Amino acid sequence: MTVTAIVPAQGFPPPPEPDLTPADVIARAEALLPLLVEQRAAAEERTYYSAEVHEEFRKAGFYRLLVPARFGGYEFSVQTFMRVVVTLARGCPSTAWMFCLGAVHAVAAATLFDERAQEEIFAGGEFIAPATVIPSGTLAKVPGGWVLDGTWPYCSGSPYATHFMGHALLFPEDGSDPRPVLFVIPRDQWTRLDDWGDQLGLKGSGSHSIAIAGQTIPEHYLLDTHLSMYEVSEDTPGVRLHANPMYGGGPMSFMMFESAVLAVGMAQGALDSYAELMRTRTTSFPPIVPRTEDPDFQLWFGEATGRIATAEAAVFDAMRQWTELAEQGPSAFTKEREWRIATICRETIRLAWTAVEKYLFPTAGSSSVRRGQHVERVWRDMSMMQSHAGIAVVLNTMANRELAWAHFGIPDPHAA
Known part of the structure; x- marks a missing residue:
């Protein structure tokens, strides 16, 4: 298995453990299984995994697995990340769901957004961003950016998120059909609602709704595309920035x-x-x-x-x-x-x-x-x-x- 060399961009420190290997993080996931088993019931009651588990994931490097190396991530393969998810799911399905659907979107962010946006999005080194594919809310153009209002349900991974990636409908001025656009917004600009846990299953998956009230995001945080339908091309920012086909x-x-x-x-x-x-x-x-x-x-x-x-x-x-x-x-x-x-x-x-x-x-x-x-x-x-x-x-x-x-x-x- 190839391990990407850790070469951070100027101004970005390397990850906490530059010599960490895929085998290491998989072994760490396995070592955490007793803790996940012990806290399964509490996670369902709380509707998300505990601060203790969150800190263990941070120390293990899980929130950096798919973050590009140039921004202080480990840039491990899709297979490594998904092997960690499989392992966690053996112990607690809700915890694995919440972790996966938060941390996995580092690939989309590193693939789609331009260098300026990525430098801001990945500034903390860790990335946790629930994402939804159904457009919701309203979108209004203002000088230099966009104003968002609305509520987006089923945002798995929201309790410890650093960002949110969602879709809104853009209504063209020429009167043509509206189309979905993708946006990313930092954690301090949205609110997590207490509306999860009454479902049949995955009660501890942190799949709460996210509410945004009149928040402005800059131009480079919105893309004229859909998360599942963007055009794969040689010009994708991820390919140009990271020279890693995973981001394309x-x-x-x-x-x-x-x-x-x-x-x-x-x-x-x-x-x-x-x-x-x-x-x-x-x-x-x-x-x-x-x-x-x-x-x-x-x-x-x-x-x-x-x-x-x-x-x-x-x-x-x-x-x-x-x-x-x-x-x-x-x-x-x-x-x-x-x-x-x-x-x-x-x-x-x-x-x-x-x-x-x-x-x-x-x-x-x-x-x-x-x-x-x-x-x-x-x-x-x-x-x-x-x-x-x-x-x-x-x-x-x-x-x-x-x-x-x-x-x-x-x-x-x-x-x-």
């Missing part, structure tokens, strides 16, 4: 990795708990034997293991494909290739969900799915995932049509 890859397919690796990690955690139940409990009906010796439990464990292992292999191979395409250059990211990677992520989620919903949850035993038990929590969290628009709508319906249109050269009937 396909946006839509990259976004799908997030849900896929979270699903894998959650399912792995459920499998861990199921294996412990097999070691410590017996069958309910004669012959009464340890579950480890029962053919049915062996079958259920094997079926779940195979699905989860296949899901993990698929999503990390999809990342390999994404990385290779990024290295080939922007022309390699055709629509067909992007949607093909997205469908791999969809199948990853389906395999992980089936392992839990069909094999682990029904056979763990009713005492193991009481409120607060890990298998019960994973089932709730993964059930909640199924209602996510990126999965329920984009991956389960749009992806198939888009892939077919691209493969057969059929024009998008909805395009202008």
Whole structure:
């Protein structure tokens, strides 16, 4: 695995541990699992992970993993970051979701915004920015910038965020159709609402709404694009600034990795708990034997293991494909290739969900799915995932049509 040399830009210090390696941060994630397990219930009650966990993530370097080296980050690979996410999800799904959907957007910020904006955005070295894809609020042009007003829901990662990345609708002066624009805004210009925690699952994911009241952002904090639909090109600021293809890859397919690796990690955690139940409990009906010796439990464990292992292999191979395409250059990211990677992520989620919903949850035993038990929590969290628009709508319906249109050269009937 290649490790990027740490060469900070003028005026930016190197990260706290210039010699840190991908293996180090993965080992640190594994070492934190007991703490995440201990605090799972408290995270749900609080609706986000604790200040103690946040500080451990900071010390581990997690909030710098995808930040460009020139701004004091580690600039590790997508695979390294996602391996950390999988590991954290084994211990606490909510914590992993909140961490991932906050820290992952360093890639988008480093890819899209110009050098001036990036120097300001990454000034602190760490970057945590929830992002939403549905436009909301109002946008008004003023000299030198834009005024934002509105509320943006489902901002996972907001409790410890340094920024927020959202979309608003821009209404052109010529009366043409409005279009979504992307903006970034610092933490001191928005308010986190106390409106999360009543959902079925992912109660501790910090997915609160963000409210912005008449705040002005400068011109260079707003881009005429959508986070999932920007044009990949040689001229992308990230490619020019960082000479790293990670900051110039396909946006839509990259976004799908997030849900896929979270699903894998959650399912792995459920499998861990199921294996412990097999070691410590017996069958309910004669012959009464340890579950480890029962053919049915062996079958259920094997079926779940195979699905989860296949899901993990698929999503990390999809990342390999994404990385290779990024290295080939922007022309390699055709629509067909992007949607093909997205469908791999969809199948990853389906395999992980089936392992839990069909094999682990029904056979763990009713005492193991009481409120607060890990298998019960994973089932709730993964059930909640199924209602996510990126999965329920984009991956389960749009992806198939888009892939077919691209493969057969059929024009998008909805395009202008």
